[in-house]
Amino acid sequence: MAFVLVAGFSTNILFQRSSFASPILYHVHAVAFFGWVVLYLLQTGLVATGSTRLHKQLGWLALAWVPAMVVLGMAITIHVIRAYGGPFFFARDEFLIGNPIGILTFAAIVLWAIRMRRRTDWHSRLMLCAMASITGPGFGRLLPLPLMMPMAWVISAVVFPALFIIAGMWRDKGRVGVIHPAYIWGLALLFGTQIVAEVIAFSPIGRAIGDAVTAGTPGAARPLYADWPRHP
Template sequence: MATQAGAGLSAVDREHRFFFITACLMALVLVAGFSTNIIFGRSSFGAPLIFHVHAFVFFGWVVLYLMQTGLVATGSVRLHRRLGWLAVGWIPAMVVLGCAMTIFSVRQTGGPFFFDKNEFLLGNSLGIASFAGLAVAAIAMRRRTDWHRRLMSGAMVTLTGPGFGRLLPMPLMIPWSWWSAAVLAPALFLLAGIVADLRRAGRVHPAWWWGLAVLAGSQLVADAIAYSPMGHALTERVTAGAPGAARPMRAFLP
């Protein structure tokens, strides 16, 4: 029966359903990851204010993205377009808070012990920049809906790294912890889009390749900077005079 129901959907309807399902899965990764932190006592509601503001803004984006994909899937395109303008103000707020939270974490603790301190600082910063770049490109191409939905999905993919980082056994993945959580695991959603396009249309939309290029390319650039003398000096300057300065630059097992 499920197969017959799926076969009765048009190609456009199947595509809309795909984006809504993947949006739900990405949200699940993030919710599960951060819930695990609370369950195991690695985080609490007594954290500094910046944690709560950061969580509100970033999970607000997740809710907005879920709503937007759901509205398109149910045919409420007009409301989708109206709500879409919220992203214009939301994206800059996420960039500012994402960078501020990264600097705060590096200064306070040096970042998670299973990431190199310099890679965490630069990778997180360029990661949020890659999110903003893909999201802005998606908004600019909103009239070309095939590009718009794939670029926006790619932007959302870049945000799933923190969720995967809390679900995967990061200490066991040293020295590849950062790439495992920030690139390889999130890329599975982009690969799912590629496979879905091949099954649905027999070809891959180029927006997926752009998403993969930005996801991996931003981290390659981040590493090139992070492991250069400039990257080391920048990390030391950011942590100077703070508790994070005492943490080794390299990932380590406590």
């Protein structure tokens, strides 16, 4: 999961689709989200090496870190939508609604995992599901999404992230013969919340939200639906 995210954003820099000259919001957002990736890898490593005491102490960082990620995730979404309407291979309101619902889903699963911290079988699997749910931006930068319109959002934000949860299910099935319910819940939340996001995005409510957010900004000029850019 970490590799997908690092590879995705590194590819963007390599092909000059992004730049370190971006506004400060992008950098703060990057520090928060990649900081989470580092924390997740560190926590996994501490458990693997038996350093459970330090793992528990560092785990409380999530209570402060996750709300910051939620705020920054929503802030960057609104900034992008207003600046240029979001990536052209996503519908405008699909991006605007799907991103906040996705980050809230991530936060909810993390908080659930913290609550289940004494039941390590649930805790570890829920944390994996939460991490998987935010790999969409990595996949989105690695996959040829313009060729996947109009399903690019679902493919990058749901289908490919779900593969990590399915891999966990497959591992459980092979080792103990049954799939842990935490994975079933995680997969259901990943798909279920994004189905809700799709319904809202393509409804009159979603259109009204999108119009209100982009009013008076360059983002208001882009087409509502995923489409190749048209140049005069």
